[in-house]
Amino acid sequence: MNKPIRRLSFVVALLFSALLISTTWIQFVTAKDLDNRPGNRRTLLESYSRERGAILVNGTPIAKSVPVKDDLKYVRVYPSGKLYSQVTGYYSFTYGAGGGLEGAEDSLLSGKSDKLFYRRVLDMVTGKVPSGASLELTVNPEAQQAADSALGRQRGAVVALDPRTGAILAMVSHPQYDPTTLSGHNLDSVAKAWTKLNAAPGRPAVNRAIAGDLYPPGSTFKLVTAAAALSSGKFTEQSLIPGAASLDLPQSNKPLPTDDRQPCGPGDKTTLTHALEISCNTAFGWLGMHLGADALRAQAAKFGFGDALRVPMRVTASQVPAQLNAAQSAQAAIGQYDVRVTPLQMAMVSAGIANKGIVMSPYLVKDTRNSDLDIIDQSKPEQLSQAISPDVAAALTRMMVNVVQSGTGTPAQIPGIQVAGKTGTAQHIEDGPPHAWFTAFAPADDPKIAVAVVIENGGDAGNEATGGKVAAPIARQVIEAVLNP
Amino acid sequence: MSMVTSFRPRTRRNVELVLLLLAITIVLVAYLNVGLAIGGQFPPDLILYGFGLLVLSVGFHLVLRWRASYADPLMLPIATLLNGLGLVMIHRLDLAYDRTGSRLLAPKQLIWSTLAVLLAAGVIIVLRDHRQLRRFTFTAMALGLGMLLLPLVPGLGRNINGSRIWIGIGPLSFQPGEVAKILLVIFFAGYLVQTRDALSLVGSRFLGIGLPRAKDLGPILLAWLASVGVLVFEKDLGSSLMFFGVFVAMLYVATERRSWIAIGMLLFCAGSYIAYLSFGHVQTRVLLWLHPFSEEAIATSDQLVRGLMGMAKGGLLGSGLGRGHPEITYFPESDFIFPSFGEEIGLIGLFALLMLYVLLVERGLRTALGVRDGFGKLLAVGLSFSMALQCFVVVGGVTRVIPLTGLTMPFLSYGGSSLLANWSLVALLLRISDQARRPLPDAEELATASEAHTQVVRIQ
Numbered sequence: 001m002n003k004p005i006r007r008l009s010f011v012v013a014l015l016f017s018a019l020l021i022s023t024t025w026i027q028f029v030t031a032k033d034l035d036n037r038p039g040n041r042r043t044l045l046e047s048y049s050r051e052r053g054a055i056l057v058n059g060t061p062i063a064k065s066v067p068v069k070d071d072l073k074y075v076r077v078y079p080s081g082k083l084y085s086q087v088t089g090y091y092s093f094t095y096g097a098g099g100g101l102e103g104a105e106d107s108l109l110s111g112k113s114d115k116l117f118y119r120r121v122l123d124m125v126t127g128k129v130p131s132g133a134s135l136e137l138t139v140n141p142e143a144q145q146a147a148d149s150a151l152g153r154q155r156g157a158v159v160a161l162d163p164r165t166g167a168i169l170a171m172v173s174h175p176q177y178d179p180t181t182l183s184g185h186n187l188d189s190v191a192k193a194w195t196k197l198n199a200a201p202g203r204p205a206v207n208r209a210i211a212g213d214l215y216p217p218g219s220t221f222k223l224v225t226a227a228a229a230l231s232s233g234k235f236t237e238q239s240l241i242p243g244a245a246s247l248d249l250p251q252s253n254k255p256l257p258t259d260d261r262q263p264c265g266p267g268d269k270t271t272l273t274h275a276l277e278i279s280c281n282t283a284f285g286w287l288g289m290h291l292g293a294d295a296l297r298a299q300a301a302k303f304g305f306g307d308a309l310r311v312p313m314r315v316t317a318s319q320v321p322a323q324l325n326a327a328q329s330a331q332a333a334i335g336q337y338d339v340r341v342t343p344l345q346m347a348m349v350s351a352g353i354a355n356k357g358i359v360m361s362p363y364l365v366k367d368t369r370n371s372d373l374d375i376i377d378q379s380k381p382e383q384l385s386q387a388i389s390p391d392v393a394a395a396l397t398r399m400m401v402n403v404v405q406s407g408t409g410t411p412a413q414i415p416g417i418q419v420a421g422k423t424g425t426a427q428h429i430e431d432g433p434p435h436a437w438f439t440a441f442a443p444a445d446d447p448k449i450a451v452a453v454v455i456e457n458g459g460d461a462g463n464e465a466t467g468g469k470v471a472a473p474i475a476r477q478v479i480e481a482v483l484n485p
Numbered sequence: 486m487s488m489v490t491s492f493r494p495r496t497r498r499n500v501e502l503v504l505l506l507l508a509i510t511i512v513l514v515a516y517l518n519v520g521l522a523i524g525g526q527f528p529p530d531l532i533l534y535g536f537g538l539l540v541l542s543v544g545f546h547l548v549l550r551w552r553a554s555y556a557d558p559l560m561l562p563i564a565t566l567l568n569g570l571g572l573v574m575i576h577r578l579d580l581a582y583d584r585t586g587s588r589l590l591a592p593k594q595l596i597w598s599t600l601a602v603l604l605a606a607g608v609i610i611v612l613r614d615h616r617q618l619r620r621f622t623f624t625a626m627a628l629g630l631g632m633l634l635l636p637l638v639p640g641l642g643r644n645i646n647g648s649r650i651w652i653g654i655g656p657l658s659f660q661p662g663e664v665a666k667i668l669l670v671i672f673f674a675g676y677l678v679q680t681r682d683a684l685s686l687v688g689s690r691f692l693g694i695g696l697p698r699a700k701d702l703g704p705i706l707l708a709w710l711a712s713v714g715v716l717v718f719e720k721d722l723g724s725s726l727m728f729f730g731v732f733v734a735m736l737y738v739a740t741e742r743r744s745w746i747a748i749g750m751l752l753f754c755a756g757s758y759i760a761y762l763s764f765g766h767v768q769t770r771v772l773l774w775l776h777p778f779s780e781e782a783i784a785t786s787d788q789l790v791r792g793l794m795g796m797a798k799g800g801l802l803g804s805g806l807g808r809g810h811p812e813i814t815y816f817p818e819s820d821f822i823f824p825s826f827g828e829e830i831g832l833i834g835l836f837a838l839l840m841l842y843v844l845l846v847e848r849g850l851r852t853a854l855g856v857r858d859g860f861g862k863l864l865a866v867g868l869s870f871s872m873a874l875q876c877f878v879v880v881g882g883v884t885r886v887i888p889l890t891g892l893t894m895p896f897l898s899y900g901g902s903s904l905l906a907n908w909s910l911v912a913l914l915l916r917i918s919d920q921a922r923r924p925l926p927d928a929e930e931l932a933t934a935s936e937a938h939t940q941v942v943r944i945q
Contacts, residue, residue, distance in 0.1 A: 001738050001739065001741065001853075001859060001862050001863075002854050002862075003741065004737050004738040004741050005738055005850055005853050005854055005862065005866055006854070008734055008737070008738060008850065008866065008870060009847055009850045011734075012843070012846050012847065012850070012869075012870070012873045013843070015873060015874070015876075015877045016839055016842070016843050016873070016876070016877070018877070018881065018886055019839055019876070019877065019880045019881060019884065019886065020836060020839060022880075022881065022884035022885065022886045023796070023827065023832060023835050023836075023839075023880070023884055024832060025884075026793055026796045026797055026827075026884055026885075027796050027797060027799055027800055027801065027827060027831065027832040027835070028800070028801060028832055030797070031796075031797040031798075031800050032797075033797075034793055034794050034796075034797030034798075035794070035797055035798060037778070037794065040794050040798075041794075041810070041813055042794055042795065042798045042809075042810050042813060042828075043794075043798070045810055046798070
């Protein structure tokens, strides 16, 4: 009977081999498909039970996961409340990760990113519970706080950049919301908070600094027009150009007036410097027609218009419309007629002028860190474009300093620091309050910060608002927070 | 028939003791692991459990030294390890479900384990020679068939998880199939050792295979009818496959005729196919097996799917004991304990578990090779192969090799009847292996004459 017994032990081996194969098939070969099947509760629980990386500003978390005693193990909290709501975004069991870095860098924060592969293998070997990477931001907390306080209850946005690197020093959009209300584990109250957030007036979930509705830039766009003029070689800062009280536009019966209906200089002529100082519409309108729409558009593109940037959140591309006739070119040159920008874009224009013509790519994440806060990836500043020559940049800087010293931008003056800036007052609805703009950089001789401010519909000042009156003081406070902490 | 001669084999009881201590250490480390992973602290009852486990298994080891000193040294450590790991997983699931008081399963399993080990020790002590069982061939048949059919008795049988293989008396429930398994193997062995000469006669030849005579087909047809009956009335493909498979395997070993295997497989396939065509519940089982993710199947049961997802989440290395979510699957401590382990100790851990079963089964078959009498051979083959088939049916069911059934994993799964039966099964195998490895009275001389190593078995 021994021969069949030996054969039978072979059959046993076959049976168990089938089991080894079937378990391998499930746990190794097709494991990923099974994990990703909809309705896999384990996958859902896993993504919540893993300690998500923190988002840090100067080492202090503005978003972190703290352990809780329920199924989901960790709850996301935002210690700074509303201050960073558009930067961090939200992380919700029901509504997912979105609204800011939580969404844009989800794979890093959750630890699923391929960049963390080596780390994951190491964790697996050492038996450590895998955790996500933390992000250290470029944000200067004083600048963020100053921008937030200065904006107050007004709707609008502030963006500040380090012109030398493109690092984002402040990004505030008002109104804000508290992302902690969305990250709780009481799903009823989360659902209520979500409904409230989406129904709230002023749409707090929108990050106006980079991805809201685009704004007409008003007179701040004259910087681009001036840059195009100087770069063309046909003009210098002292060139005399026509600057009458009103400019007749071809194919239009509505002439373009100056703001105060007065000529910009003696004999209806003005220098380029003076035109910028008093924000002379007719002079820049004339320049727009003279240079042509293509030159304006090309100059704008060099400052980053048309680029869909990621900081790493997606930035809506700013635009100069295609197909402009002469009259439209004149209006575009002063920032009207369908020229549309983000506040970040206007900060980049200032930053480019400040940085000798070189525009740096804006970025928000300084470095990526593992759970022990060791740096695993560091952002390197990258050049986006050479927008203008250093000479043109120097000329524009002098012109912008003049604006703050003796022109429309005097409220931005800071004792002991030379500020270069440009105001804007964008009339976007007939007889309604304008958007107030200010963009600036400082110190003018050694720029460390470039900033752009927009206040929607005149803010607290209403119809009386101008860029100088409403936006410039806010820019000044942000600059002061960085330079005189 | 072959002749076996052993040369002064060593008892290997010390090896057994060392392996036993290793097995207990593994179990305690696993228990500690669960305590640390879930509670974050040293489980205070670890020492108590460790001591209890030590007393129980070393006690059984001492019984072996006393009454079966030549028994196989691997079986006890393997059974202890599997039983202990099962306890750890059940305890871990108690924690996951926040069970308290009388709803805790691990203490019950612990009591059943104690009773099962005591019963096994009793078997070793009382049963001095396995050949005594031959006297009970037909008693075993009557009892075995009775047990098998018991769940069909109205008022007594219970439908649990779609299968009617349970009986319930008051709060107690019992899977009589587990006990029937042993009784029927005893019956098959006793019956086949008597009739093997007749059954191995060749009638006609077909395709070079000698077919048995038509009048000898009676027993296999009866066994087949019984297994189809189990499939149809108890709705359990697993039990059906196990009983019929064991019978065919033993028939093959007894007669050395491969034609029995061919006939058996044909009959089983035909029976299953007819059952599939005729009965809705069999069709449902097949649908759940072939298309578990289809909407139709999910609407019926997502148990298999949840188990599969648990195993997939475990991946190669597993989440670690206490760190997965086996509680998401239904019956994670009984029918689905294998996926529960897969999730937490990974593919590597499952391979280790399966290897323990392979080792246990192959030691049983090795015993069958070594034992001298035909009844013992058939008994050891039947007991070992039934365990192999049961593992195949259970693991194959949860890993989609065959349709899912309601059987439990020997030693690992929660359940008193399963533990009592499987510990008795191992006790029987240990008893037979003691006979197989015990030197013959006249072996002394031979041993000194040749330079043979220990445990060499010459087969002629």
